[in-house]
Amino acid sequence: MILILFLLSIAPPTDVRAYDKPNDAGSAIIIEWNLSPDDVRVENYIICRRVAQDTTYERLGSTMHGVTEFEDDNTDDSKTYQYSVVSSSNSELSFSEWSNAARSYPHVFHTGRINVLVAIVIFGVLLGYFITQARSGKELFIRKIPGLAAVDEAVGRATEMGKPILYVPGLGDIDWTATIASMNILGEVARKIALYDAPLIVPNRWSVVYTVGKEVVKEAFTSEGRPDKFNEDYVRYLTEAQFGFAAAVNGIILREKPATNFFIGRFWAESLIMAETGAQTGAFQIAGTDSVLQLPFFVTACDYTLIGEELYAASAYLSREPLLLSSLKAQDYGKLIALAILLGFTVLSFLRVNVLSLLEVQ
Amino acid sequence: MKWYEIISRIDRRIIYLLLTFFVVLPFFIPLTIPQNIMPQTQKLFDFIEAIPQDDKVVLISFDYTPQTMPECRPMAIALLKHCFARNLPVIGVSYDPQGPGLAVEAFATVVDELNAHAVTREDSLVYGEDYVYLGWKSGRIAALLEMGENIKGVYPRDHFRNAVDSFPLMQRVNNYKQVAIAIVLAAADYPLDWIRYPQTRYGVKVGTGLTAVMAPKYYPFVQTGQVSGMMSGMKGAAEYEKLILDKGYAKELGTAETGMNSQSMIHILIIVFIILGNIGYFFARRKKSES
Amino acid sequence: MKRLLPLAVCLVMGIVMIVQFFSPHPVSLQFNSMILKWVIILAAFAMVLAIGNLIRHHGIKIQRHKENWPFSIVTLASMTGMAVIGLFWGVEDGSLFQKIYLNIFAPLSATMFALLAYYMASAAYRAFRAKSLEASLLLIAAFIVMLGFMPFGQYIHPQFPAFAEWIMRVPNMASQRGINLGIAFGAIATAMKIILGIERSWLGGKE
Numbered sequence: 106m107i108l109i110l111f112l113l114s115i116a117p118p119t120d121v122r123a124y125d126k127p128n129d130a131g132s133a134i135i136i137e138w139n140l141s142p143d144d145v146r147v148e149n150y151i152i153c154r155r156v157a158q159d160t161t162y163e164r165l166g167s168t169m170h171g172v173t174e175f176e177d178d179n180t181d182d183s184k185t186y187q188y189s190v191v192s193s194s195n196s197e198l199s200f201s202e203w204s205n206a207a208r209s210y211p212h213v214f215h216t217g218r219i220n221v222l223v224a225i226v227i228f229g230v231l232l233g234y235f236i237t238q239a240r241s242g243k244e245l246f247i248r249k250i251p252g253l254a255a256v257d258e259a260v261g262r263a264t265e266m267g268k269p270i271l272y273v274p275g276l277g278d279i280d281w282t283a284t285i286a287s288m289n290i291l292g293e294v295a296r297k298i299a300l301y302d303a304p305l306i307v308p309n310r311w312s313v314v315y316t317v318g319k320e321v322v323k324e325a326f327t328s329e330g331r332p333d334k335f336n337e338d339y340v341r342y343l344t345e346a347q348f349g350f351a352a353a354v355n356g357i358i359l360r361e362k363p364a365t366n367f368f369i370g371r372f373w374a375e376s377l378i379m380a381e382t383g384a385q386t387g388a389f390q391i392a393g394t395d396s397v398l399q400l401p402f403f404v405t406a407c408d409y410t411l412i413g414e415e416l417y418a419a420s421a422y423l424s425r426e427p428l429l430l431s432s433l434k435a436q437d438y439g440k441l442i443a444l445a446i447l448l449g450f451t452v453l454s455f456l457r458v459n460v461l462s463l464l465e466v467q
Numbered sequence: 468m469k470w471y472e473i474i475s476r477i478d479r480r481i482i483y484l485l486l487t488f489f490v491v492l493p494f495f496i497p498l499t500i501p502q503n504i505m506p507q508t509q510k511l512f513d514f515i516e517a518i519p520q521d522d523k524v525v526l527i528s529f530d531y532t533p534q535t536m537p538e539c540r541p542m543a544i545a546l547l548k549h550c551f552a553r554n555l556p557v558i559g560v561s562y563d564p565q566g567p568g569l570a571v572e573a574f575a576t577v578v579d580e581l582n583a584h585a586v587t588r589e590d591s592l593v594y595g596e597d598y599v600y601l602g603w604k605s606g607r608i609a610a611l612l613e614m615g616e617n618i619k620g621v622y623p624r625d626h627f628r629n630a631v632d633s634f635p636l637m638q639r640v641n642n643y644k645q646v647a648i649a650i651v652l653a654a655a656d657y658p659l660d661w662i663r664y665p666q667t668r669y670g671v672k673v674g675t676g677l678t679a680v681m682a683p684k685y686y687p688f689v690q691t692g693q694v695s696g697m698m699s700g701m702k703g704a705a706e707y708e709k710l711i712l713d714k715g716y717a718k719e720l721g722t723a724e725t726g727m728n729s730q731s732m733i734h735i736l737i738i739v740f741i742i743l744g745n746i747g748y749f750f751a752r753r754k755k756s757e758s
Numbered sequence: 759m760k761r762l763l764p765l766a767v768c769l770v771m772g773i774v775m776i777v778q779f780f781s782p783h784p785v786s787l788q789f790n791s792m793i794l795k796w797v798i799i800l801a802a803f804a805m806v807l808a809i810g811n812l813i814r815h816h817g818i819k820i821q822r823h824k825e826n827w828p829f830s831i832v833t834l835a836s837m838t839g840m841a842v843i844g845l846f847w848g849v850e851d852g853s854l855f856q857k858i859y860l861n862i863f864a865p866l867s868a869t870m871f872a873l874l875a876y877y878m879a880s881a882a883y884r885a886f887r888a889k890s891l892e893a894s895l896l897l898i899a900a901f902i903v904m905l906g907f908m909p910f911g912q913y914i915h916p917q918f919p920a921f922a923e924w925i926m927r928v929p930n931m932a933s934q935r936g937i938n939l940g941i942a943f944g945a946i947a948t949a950m951k952i953i954l955g956i957e958r959s960w961l962g963g964k965e
Contacts, residue, residue: 167615347867374874385479405881418944479880741886
């Protein structure tokens with residue numbers, strides 16, 4: 106009978122170990138254990154905690170069978186804790202030995218992001234190298250980007266027709282990189298417009314983008330010696346509502362009939378609404394966005410589309426400044442290195458060598 | 468103008484007029500365009516079909532927004548009808564701030580429809596016994612994890628400020644052990660949190676109903692079994708409506724079916740216009756090269 | 759000084775925020791949280807300027823009776839009205855503000871969204887012409903996907919819907935990921951150029 110009872114009783118998990126959770130702000134301890142030999146009969150594992158060497162303990166939580174890890178995210182960094190994991194089945198409980206004592210503490214450096222640091226350093230080295238090359242006077246080749254080569258033609262067209270140029274800097278706020286790239290391009294385009302003397306309309310969805318855009322255009326006109334040509338009305342704030350903004354831009358396109366439309370920045374579902382309206386008025390349209398899902402709509406409705414990173418290359422392309430061109434080179438070599446790493450990891454995966462964790466950003 | 472020039476330059480107002488006509492037509496003339504059922508939709512349906520009655524509950528997370536209602540609301544309606552037809556109690560939650568209003572509306576629509584045909588009290592759906600809507604909670608991940616220990620600890624009161632303890636349904640539901648499947652209806656990445664946290668730690672089965680744009684991202688999860696079934700977009704909703712109709716759980720098809728009829732008509736119309744445009748283009752090019 | 763100060767602030771804050779990314783320490787997290795709050799405060803100040811511009815633009819249109827000036831009255835009246843209603847009668851569920859939002863604004867947004875269907879049809883008709891090999895491939899892929907995702911697709915061939923799904927899931931996803939990789943590098947390069955002061959177009963004007 107005792108033998109039967111012994112055979113039926115459930116075994117506890119073994120080798121319970123606790124350690125401070127790495128790369129966090131403190132207050133968390135990880136508990137790991139080896140499964141109970143009777144894991145298939147276990148309903149769940151209950152995790153208990155006590156302050157080290159104390160006699161009283163508390164129940165923290167539970168996991169289902171087959172799970173060997175639990176995170177206690179409610180620790181006091183000034184205390185040391187011990188843990189026990191309990192096998193539970195049909196009200197029968199079986200306690201493991203208490204774990205080692207563990208204490209949580211905040212970390213200064215996130216070791217799980219070393220791969221990002223290495224990537225930044227590599228990119229920085231590439232950038233430094235090509236900047237040195239540019240400063241030494243070496244000519245840096247950049248392929249023709251049709252959308253950007255057409256900017257002069259686009260601005261000239263509007264001047265000849267006596268119609269305004271519409272520049273929509275996207276619907277993203279200033280924290281989107283695409284919006285920053287758009288501001289860079291706006292500066293270059295505004296300088297050309299100042300020379301050609303064509304009216305400019307820059308509608309904005311966000312207040313910060315409006316203030317930045319206004320300063321960019323104003324400074325561009327000033328730098329070309331045409332501060333008097335700058336009109337406060339060139340840069341406008343419309344509304345933060347997505348489709349309200351699209352409706353307002355449509356209204357501008359239909360009423361003021363710009364000869365040239367630029368759609369440069371971050372866009373969402375409203376992209377085709379604006380681009381197609383512009384196409385219907387016969388405007389010359391250049392678009393550029395990093396929103397992959399909106400690219401097909403722009404390709405369909407616009408004369409030229411800057412795809413993905415061409416948007417980020419635009420500022421360097423238009424200004425032809427050696428320092429900016431050098432950064433494009435660094436970008437391209439960075440992509441080449443990433444491609445080589447991807448191919449290498451793919452080959453390793455085929456050989457069943459799994460090192461994908463090296464690429465993971467925690 | 469020659470015929471090929473006419474068909475390659477059709478006035479867009481004619482296109483818009485025809486588009487409007489064909490979108491509206493299925494609402495007045497019922498069409499029966501047969502739906503093919505995608506495997507992932509069938510999987511979700513079969514899972515719910517297999518849940519034993521008087522055992523566990525179905526948990527539905529209403530995380531869609533007014534903008535995605537056309538796709539996600541029919542999913543919610545069809546799911547609720549399926550669950551109630553099988554006498555499976557439903558617990559509703561939301562983690563998107565815009566979810567609660569839509570959840571209440573979905574429950575009200577289905578419950579009112581079913582109760583209108585109820586003969587006895589046993590046939591009726593009663594709040595607190597057959598379904599409960601717990602409401603919206605901030606701190607999504609913490610709430611998902613804590614529900615694995617004690618749902619009533621996370622939701623001491625439901626969306627309508629009633630004490631959850633007072634409901635007969637909630638007296639027998641403590642945590643995920645009593646949940647057969649958690650189905651997430653969303654237009655954002657909420658299902659990923661359910662897979663990462665409750666499923667990994669507590670083994671909760673997860674199903675999803677997603678917009679068509681989001682759905683491809685979750686195909687790998689369906690393949691690995693981490694997602695027990697998925698409705699994708701309005702088509703997925705229409706498929707589910709057909710499945711419950713064929714099984715006798717609904718008397719008629721829902722709004723997704725009508726929407727899909729409109730969508731199918733429009734696709735055909737666009738294809739016809741594209742073909743006409745290309746025919747006109749080719750003939751014009753041929754005439755030009757001949758001359 | 760006018761250009762030097764913004765460049766210096768950009769450099770210092772850029773480096774500080776990069777360092778913050780690598781530190782999970784509570785001090786680092788609190789700093790990040792403080793910066794985010796300051797961004798919200800700055801945006802609020804910028805909103806004052808933006809609203810001022812809106813009022814100025816429409817005010818001039820009304821004053822000079824420019825073309826379509828009555829609509830400017832509507833714009834200003836709507837903006838002021840909603841602000842007053844929200845401020846004095848609240849914005850919670852059931853308030854007048856919410857009712858106007860749900861019954862006027864939301865349907866108007868949905869209407870604009872609905873325009874997409876028409877524009878897609880006219881754009882597809884105009885642009886999907888087999889003018890070149892690439893355009894022809896685009897046309898064929900579009901046909902396959904459209905037909906595959908319709909109920910009729912299964913009648914062309916039982917595997918047709920699966921083939922359409924494969925096009926979306928494999929070549930389409932692969933090219934999207936390729937573009938995203940390029941975008942990621944472009945974004946990194948742009949950010950580094952701005953932080954290090956190499957890119958100065960955002961300041962406006964020449965060097």
